[in-house]
Ligand SMILES: Nc1ncnc2c1ncn2[C@@H]1O[C@H](COP(=O)(O)OP(=O)(O)OP(=O)(O)O)[C@@H](O)[C@H]1O
């Protein structure tokens with residue numbers, strides 16, 4: 588197993604704004620092993636999406652290096668699949684058409700495309716809806732299609748930016764369990780962003796806590812209860828003493844970072 592599947596060293600990212608140059612990320616260093624479920628948490632504006640977009644190859648870097656499988660990231664690539672907060676499916680394609688779209692663009696033969704789409708739609712529980720158009724699907728189902736679309740490319744890394752935050756609590760829990768199963772079964776490397784500490788703790792093998800101004804890492808937390816082979820249910824995980832300890836710790840860290848960034852409204 589490659590311990591440095593993703594290796595970020597002394598990364599800095601600048602945005603040009605009307606007020607001048609904004610350093611969105613500064614001095615970011617971490618490594619992600621193959622098959623890890625890494626989650627980024629931290630207050631709004633600390634640079635979580637920016638970091639994810641750097642890994643996707645959408646944002647140029649100002650300093651440092653971002654290496655995936657020994658190669659520097661220089662732009663987007665289908666081997667790094669991205670799932671955003673909103674599903675952004677093509678409205679004129681069916682669920683299956685959406686899943687096949689990227690494969691078609693890569694000139695994968697029709698038969699292979701269909702097989703891939705079938706197995707991915709089955710994996711996310713939407714095979715019966717393969718002929719439905721996005722407007723005929725609920726938000727949660729659309730998000731499932733977008734996950735299937737990303738997985739169909741067999742991405743080496745799945746990058747997910749608050750993928751479940753627009754969903755109701757029940758659908759969210761269901762998709763959390765699905766993505767965790769996918770992670771466990773396929774040894775998929777995942778980088779995930781969330782505001783929700785419980786979600787981070789339920790899913791991740793590593794949690795990076797960030798603070799802002801400039802966006803930086805304050806702590807790396809490693810829950811020991813989320814392993815590939817772990818058979819604990821969400822309920823069991825939530826009542827572990829380690830879960831409760833780490834939950835308190837993370838909430839305190841994020842609250843401190845929030846107060847540092849925005850001040851304490853209760854004062
Ligand atoms: N395209 C852009 N141009 C200029 N500034 C940007 C751009 N995108 C993000 N920023 C700034 O960079 C900083 C980090 O933004 P980013 O979206 O990465 O934060 P975030 O942690 O994802 O926040 P949230 O939790 O609200 O999604 C913020 O100060 C933001 O205003």
Ligand SMILES: [Mg+2]
Nearest residue numbers: 635636637748
């Ligand atoms: Mg964001």
